Amino acid sequence: xxxxxxxxxxxxxxxxxxxxxxxxxxxxxxxxxxxxxxxxxxxxxxxxxxxxxxxxxxxxxxxxxxxxxxxxx
Numbered sequence: 001x002x003x004x005x006x007x008x009x010x011x012x013x014x015x016x017x018x019x020x021x022x023x024x025x026x027x028x029x030x031x032x033x034x035x036x037x038x039x040x041x042x043x044x045x046x047x048x049x050x051x052x053x054x055x056x057x058x059x060x061x062x063x064x065x066x067x068x069x070x071x072x073x
Contacts, residue, residue, distance in 0.1 A: 008032035008039075008061060013052060026050040030057055034064045 011032040018025050028050045030041040041057050043050040 008034040008064075015050075017049075023047055028052045032057060032061065034061060037064060 011030065013028065013030040016027050016029075023046075025044070025046050026049050027045075028043045030052060032039045032041070039057075039060060041053045041060070043053045045051075
């Protein structure tokens with residue numbers, strides 16, 4: 001399932017869930033492109049819902065911007 005994501009020049013996030021033996025697990029994946037740099041961020045939960053790593057994505061994008069890359073917003 002695609003979900004909105006923000007940051008970078010382009011970004012997208014996906015969520016996936018699975019159930020095995022009555023136990024649900026999930027993964028959140030965020031893809032970001034900033035200039036010619038691409039990055040992938042994941043969060044997994046072996047039981048329950050994974051949370052999108054928004055704080056990690058934001059901090060990493062700050063580092064890219066600090067390297068002199070143009071800000072997209």
